[in-house]
Amino acid sequence: MEQLHKDPASPKQRVSVLPVVPVNIGRRWFMRYVGVTAAGGVLLSSCAQENLNPITGPGETSMRGGRAxxxxxxxxxxxxxxxxAYALEQAELRFLELVLDTRYDGMSTKEFQVFKDLRDQEIxxxxxxxxxxxxFAIPKxxxxxxxxNFRNRDSxxxxxxNFADLATAAYNGAGQLLTDANNLATAGKIVSVEARHASxxxxxxxPGSTYFAGDDVVDPATGLDPxxxxxxxLPVAQQFIKEIISASRLPMA
Amino acid sequence: MNLQNILNEIEQVDSEVYDRLKHVSRRNMFSMFAKKAASVAAPTLLASALNKAYAQSDVVVDVLNFALTLEYLEAEFYNVGMDTPGLIINLDRNVFGQLQKHENAHVNLLKSVLGGRAVSKPRFDFTAKGAFPDVFRNFKTFALLAQAFEDTGVRAYKGQAPRLIMDDPILTTALRIHSVEARHAARVRELRGLKGWITGNESGGAPPAVYAGEEAVTHLEVSSLIPGVPYSASTEAWDEPLSKEDVLKIVMPFLE
Known part of the structure; x- marks a missing residue:
């Protein structure tokens, strides 16, 4: 049985909430909430980063793409x-674009439509x-x-x-890392669509089996997705990403 | 136990909280509420008021009992359907058997979490006072209601998730149920000849309230209408939450 007790010994990463500075950037108003904490984190630790290749990421303008x-x-x-989440979505979208570019042998009309829908939705x-x-966005x-093997249906x-299941599990795990309820609500609007994709x-x-929510992924005893x-x-996604994703500053829980 | 009383109780919990905090809008309150750091790093009067208003256990119990009520509904619906000879045949039994298994598991899980505070199973009328008289005689009607229940379930959990933000284990469990409901919904939709995702607010014959608002194309003030992307995809890519009140309006006809 799942352990559902409250655990007071696992505080989230706490960052002091600075006075909210009115930011007039149109539709990105919500950055008032999330921007403050992240900016602080970047400022505090930007000189402590490892001396690898040029660091890109939050706080830098990322109009250009990343480089391997x-x-x-x-x-x-x-x-x-x-x-x-943005990194995972980028990885997913690129995969779907390549699926539609190549179209595996024997792709049915229905399958084409599914992949087109997925691609368009991920855009x-x-x-x-x-x-x-x-x-604050990471680069492309x-x-x-x-x-x-994009010619091969099974592949x-x-x-x-794997992507759809992974994205679903990733959003499920990331929900607890978010501190702003608006962000959590919005992630919730995406995760169920990822689960629909997986199904x-x-x-x-x-087809015709229980695999859409199979016992290999949904725990049959609890009815819970991972x-x-x-x-x-990230190690799973990293195998497709040429940049090195650093999650060292992500909240832990 | 009388379900109407339970539901009244649930709503009472909310109204008390909002009365106490009526100087802040619901949205602002959530945003402030979300700054969990405030209560630790920089205690404020508001944070303290919120902690009292949202005494954690009460909110969690409220949300979980609401969820449990929906899970009771789904579990019994599939239990009766699977037990009705001739209603669900062949490969469709794989689908609904899996749904039945999961919804009963959800009931057991939520009951175990709630312990003595769990609400009892209400009595259901799956004809919805005669609106769906052949629900257990006509597979099409049964599948239609399955779709309505699953998509409503997705929206209900989505709507409650922000209320659980203070309780990570419970939030995560709710999210893990939420995505399973979405897997279910997609499968039932396809079985009925629809796409697995929701286009606009198309109801596919279900009560329109189940899909009201699903056509939203603005998310955190960002538009999902993008040149080159069909309008359909711009709505399909985003599932929308429903408030508890709106969910209860959908579910109420199915309660005796």
């Missing part, structure tokens, strides 16, 4: 968590994080899917399933 080998610092606080997720993070990542569907992809893999923390998720 760059260390991409996600940042701290809610900003870091949103950048974490809006990526765009959202880019817009909402503004100057360099993605490498050479390990996926594509397996990767698509539909799984049905393509094993929740994975960044430390578990």
């Amino acid at each position: 080998g760059d260390v991409v610092e996600l940042g701290s606080g809610d900003i870091g968590v949103l950048n974490y 809006t997720h990526v765009d959202f994080f880019e817009a909402v993070l503004g100057s 990542l360099t993605l490498d899917y050479s390990s996926v 594509v569907l397996t990767t698509a399933r 539909v992809i799984r049905e393509l893999i094993a 929740a994975k923390m960044p430390g578990e998720v």
